[in-house]
Amino acid sequence: MTTLIYPLVARFPKPDFTSGYQYPEIIHGMPWEQFWSWLDLAILLGMMCLVAWAVHRRPSRRIIFTVSIVSVLYFGFFRTGCVCSIGSIQNVVLALADSSYRLPLVVLLLFLVPLVFALFFGRVFCAGVCPMGALQELVNVRNFRISRSVASALGFSPWIYLGFAILYAATRSQFIICRFDPFIGIFRLSGDVGMIVFGISLLVLSVFVGRPFCRFLCPYGALLGVVSSVAIRRVEVTKKPCINCTLCHNSCPVDAIREPYANKGGESRLVGVRRIILYVVMLPLLTLGGGWLLSSQSDTLSIAHRDVYLYTLLQSDLDAEEMPVEVEAFHEMGRKMEDLEASVADVRQAYHAWAWAAGALIGFVLGWKLIRLSVKRTRKTYEIEPSSCVACGKCFDYCPQNIGVKK
Amino acid sequence: MEEKDNKLNSPMARRDFLRKCGALLAGGALAAVGGVLGTKVSAREGEMMWQIDPEKCLQCGRCETECVLPVSAVKCFHANQVCGYCDLCGGYYRANVKELNTAAENMMCPTGAITRLFVEEPYFEYTIDEKLCNGCGKCVKGCSSFGNGSLFLQIQQELCLNCNECKISKVCVSGAIQRVPVSQGYKLKDHA
Numbered sequence: 001m002t003t004l005i006y007p008l009v010a011r012f013p014k015p016d017f018t019s020g021y022q023y024p025e026i027i028h029g030m031p032w033e034q035f036w037s038w039l040d041l042a043i044l045l046g047m048m049c050l051v052a053w054a055v056h057r058r059p060s061r062r063i064i065f066t067v068s069i070v071s072v073l074y075f076g077f078f079r080t081g082c083v084c085s086i087g088s089i090q091n092v093v094l095a096l097a098d099s100s101y102r103l104p105l106v107v108l109l110l111f112l113v114p115l116v117f118a119l120f121f122g123r124v125f126c127a128g129v130c131p132m133g134a135l136q137e138l139v140n141v142r143n144f145r146i147s148r149s150v151a152s153a154l155g156f157s158p159w160i161y162l163g164f165a166i167l168y169a170a171t172r173s174q175f176i177i178c179r180f181d182p183f184i185g186i187f188r189l190s191g192d193v194g195m196i197v198f199g200i201s202l203l204v205l206s207v208f209v210g211r212p213f214c215r216f217l218c219p220y221g222a223l224l225g226v227v228s229s230v231a232i233r234r235v236e237v238t239k240k241p242c243i244n245c246t247l248c249h250n251s252c253p254v255d256a257i258r259e260p261y262a263n264k265g266g267e268s269r270l271v272g273v274r275r276i277i278l279y280v281v282m283l284p285l286l287t288l289g290g291g292w293l294l295s296s297q298s299d300t301l302s303i304a305h306r307d308v309y310l311y312t313l314l315q316s317d318l319d320a321e322e323m324p325v326e327v328e329a330f331h332e333m334g335r336k337m338e339d340l341e342a343s344v345a346d347v348r349q350a351y352h353a354w355a356w357a358a359g360a361l362i363g364f365v366l367g368w369k370l371i372r373l374s375v376k377r378t379r380k381t382y383e384i385e386p387s388s389c390v391a392c393g394k395c396f397d398y399c400p401q402n403i404g405v406k407k
Numbered sequence: 408m409e410e411k412d413n414k415l416n417s418p419m420a421r422r423d424f425l426r427k428c429g430a431l432l433a434g435g436a437l438a439a440v441g442g443v444l445g446t447k448v449s450a451r452e453g454e455m456m457w458q459i460d461p462e463k464c465l466q467c468g469r470c471e472t473e474c475v476l477p478v479s480a481v482k483c484f485h486a487n488q489v490c491g492y493c494d495l496c497g498g499y500y501r502a503n504v505k506e507l508n509t510a511a512e513n514m515m516c517p518t519g520a521i522t523r524l525f526v527e528e529p530y531f532e533y534t535i536d537e538k539l540c541n542g543c544g545k546c547v548k549g550c551s552s553f554g555n556g557s558l559f560l561q562i563q564q565e566l567c568l569n570c571n572e573c574k575i576s577k578v579c580v581s582g583a584i585q586r587v588p589v590s591q592g593y594k595l596k597d598h599a
Contacts, residue, residue, distance in 0.1 A: 011491070011553075011554060011555055012491025012493055012554065012555055013491070014488075014491075015491065015492045015530050017526065017527060017530065018527060019526065019527040021526050021527065021530075021532075023487045023488060024487055024532070024534075026484075026485070026487070028484065028561075028563065028564070028593050028595075029563070029564065029565040030564050030565070030589070030592070030593075031564050031565055031567075031569075033454040033456060033564075033569065033589055034454050034589065037454060080568055082568060082569060082570045082571050083569075083571045084571075087571045088571075090571070090572075091571065092440065092444065095444055095447060096440075096443070096444070099447070102447075102448075102455070102586075102588075103444055103447060103448050104448065104454060104455055105448040106454070108441070108444050108445070108448050111440075112437060112440070112441050115437055116437060119430060119433055119434055119437065174572070174577060175571060175572035178570065178571045178572050179572070179574075184475075188475065188476075188568070190475065190476060190477045191475060226433070227433045227437075229429070230426050230427075230429030230430040230432075230433050231430070232430055306577070306582070325467045325468075325469075325580050326580050328580075329465050329467060329580035329581050332465055333463075333465070333581055377418075
């Protein structure tokens with residue numbers, strides 16, 4: 001139960017009332033947190049089943065659209081976002097890194113359920129269950145296509161984001177995914193200026209470009225993309241044969257539909273094979289290089305940790321007048337310098353190890369992407385690339401082969 | 408579509424095989440993460456909530472400004488059991504006031520959230536109006552400097568959005584904001 005906390009000095013004795021005064025009973029309200037988080041999970045699960053059904057059994061954009069609206073209203077504006085699957089990456093990493101951190105079961109499930117669904121049905125979470133994806137989808141009016149090379153380059157940034165999120169979460173420094181969440185300010189209708197400006201500019205951008213956050217920033221989307229690239233049931237534009245009409249290709253907001261490709265001409269097969277062999281050799285080098293590069297900067301990065309920050313403040317020359325509150329608090333609490341130094345050494349060590357891991361991840365993904373980019377495949381029809389496809393279902397209504405299938 | 412009819416060692420069969428291997432790998436990885444963390448999760452503890460440890464809090468004033476809400480979810484709580492019911496209250500009046508009256512310049516609270524009620528000579532009962540309180544902690548500082556320390560800052564759970572990472576906790580100078588199991592209840596000062 002609650003620990004007993006008394007002031008160090010009770011300067012004034014307890015008054016002895018003679019008028020029969022009774023202490024007021026103050027009850028501080030508690031939320032139904034348990035209830036809400038399980039309800040959220042149940043609704044998430046229900047919506048995902050519905051979307052999976054709408055995508056695979058009954059190709060229907062309308063159901064997914066309805067789910068998007070419900071998600072934006074419920075998960076977004078009503079529940080105001082926290083805790084979400086995207087942010088849960090950090091909780092999971094922290095739980096793996098630090099055994100003293102207690103991971104709530106709901107958060108673990110929020111992390112796993114969309115990934116498991118992605119393994120079976122593709123990115124149905126992104127389709128309309130995630131309020132951030134749904135919000136961008138709902139405002140997307142005009143879809144200007146970004147050139148493929150730019151899109152692939154930008155598509156690498158979620159992995160950098162993920163690497164840093166892992167580094168900062170594992171070292172208990174900061175949850176950067178939550179800190180720089182662009183849409184939470186919009187859902188809460190409050191937040192600091194930077195957050196709101198970032199959110200609104202991303203939202204304006206998503207009017208013209210499909211889902212910029214999902215494609216070029218979301219670290220959870222990157223994970224879902226990996227899992228859904230090996231999905232057991234892939235999202236298909238139509239169950240009937242493709243007639244190469246290009247309509248689905250034009251409708252796709254995330255440019256996940258690849259046009260037919262002959263894979264002839266250009267370079268000789270030998271050149272291509274040599275390039276792939278080169279990249280395969282480079283893969284471990286890039287992995288090690290990434291780890292080395294980031295870990296060499298780990299001391300600089302570690303300033304994000306509260307103790308290291310305080311330590312650097314204490315080391316620097318300070319005006320007595322402009323003493324930062326942190327330094328004042330350090331002295332006021334009577335913390336010992338040796339303890340702080342020991343803590344800083346521990347933190348820097350952890351940073352070094354985790355920077356290796358994060359850098360290696362980033363390097364590995366870079367190498368892997370290079371290999372993937374140089375594998376060229378012949379496509380006779382339009383095909384959905386499963387790792388980019390967010391299962392939004394916009395192509396279903398565009399495909400002439402689907403006419404008459406639904407009703 | 409025709410590729411499926413090709414012989415087994417065709418690219419399609421190979422891709423299918425690779426994909427199945429990948430699915431197995433991904434499934435295995437997910438099961439491993441679930442398994443490792445499943446043993447660690449705190450199902451018994453249930454949900455967590457953010458709480459200020461009143462013993463550690465130094466009233467630096469950041470609770471007022473750093474909360475993601477327009478008006479902070481941190482409020483001043485009052486432990487009547489600890490309170491001295493003084494007339495000259497360090498949380499109610501500013502230091503060195505000339506006259507003990509309720510003129511605004513004499514009041515510690517910038518929003519007028521503290522009201523007091525005469526109980527009997529010489530005692531006054533102090534009450535916090537949470538609707539007005541902005542969590543600046545000025546009264547808390549006054550009370551802990553000159554009084555019994557019955558006023559303290561705490562995160563009002565009906566207002567708290569329970570962010571995955573409390574923004575105030577990251578800038579709290581004393582590291583007083585921690586996640587505690589909901590079942591433990593508020594960290595209060597007034598348990599006799």
